[in-house]
Amino acid sequence: MRGVLRVLLNGYDYLVIYLGGAVLGVLCLLWTPIALVMRPLLSARVGRVVGRYVISVGFRFYLAVLGLSRRFSFDVEALDALRDEPSLILAPNHPCLLDAVMVISRLPNVACVLKSQLMNNLFLGAGARLAGYIRNEPLRRMVRLAMRDFDYGSHLLLFPEGTRTVVSPVNRLKGSIGVIARHANVPVQTVLIETDSRYLGKGWPLFRKPPLPIHYRVRLGRRFDPPGNVQRFMVELEDYFAYELARGPVVYPPASLPAVDDSRAPTLPSHSPS
Secondary structure, eight states: OOHHHHHHHHHHHHHHHHHHHHHHHHHHHHHHHHHHHHHSSSOHHHHHHHHHHHHHHHHHHHHHHHTTTTEEEOGGGGGGGTTOOOSSSOOOOOOOOOOSHHHHHOOOSSSEEEEEEEETOOTTHHHHHHHOOOOOOOOHHHHHHHHHHTTTTTTTEOOOTTOOOOOSSSOOOOHHHHHHHHTTTTOOEEEEESSSOOOOTTTTTTHHHHHEEEEEEEEEEEEOOOOOOOOHHHHHHHHHHHHHHHTOOOOOOTTTTTOOOOEEEEEEEEETTO
């Protein structure tokens, strides 16, 4: 009897994983042609509001579907405290692909910094462009667009690790977050994402079933004032993440994964801080 129950539960877990992925894929496919049509018809400002709201609602629905399965749990309500805050840079650690989904599901006015490949992606590109998301390169253009977006009271979601975590407890951080905070004079709100699974972490095959259930918790960390010195700020920010994450129940990736770039700060424009 136990063997039968184990087989049934294993089959249910596969159903949850693949059905959940299908739900997200269908949501993206349904929204893509609508976003393509709406973008030339709406002003950039209205397009941002509509695009970000739809993505937020869609991501919340997706997480709700996973939560109803009782095989995933998402404790993300702490983010609600930021909804009415003035402009902030949201700086989460990045253990898995669901991190941006969790943050955006609770905050409907977020400009997300995305890799250029994702901005051109069939599933995500049209919606991301309508929502006014920002390409992560080149640096000067990213800084300029982020500063312009802050004029509308937006939050900027930027993962300071630059990629999913591959080094315990946190990758070496990229200096771009300090550059933007310095030039825009906007504080950095750290966000701590904790999980007990490596599911969808760096190197995890997309269709590999993890052991279930999986739990995620998001909590707000320290808020840093805009830095006067980018390099000192990056050292302090990295030390803070390392200390806080080492105390939590985060499951870190295996040490055998490839190392990340350890440069702290990129080359800055001539008027940038030292």
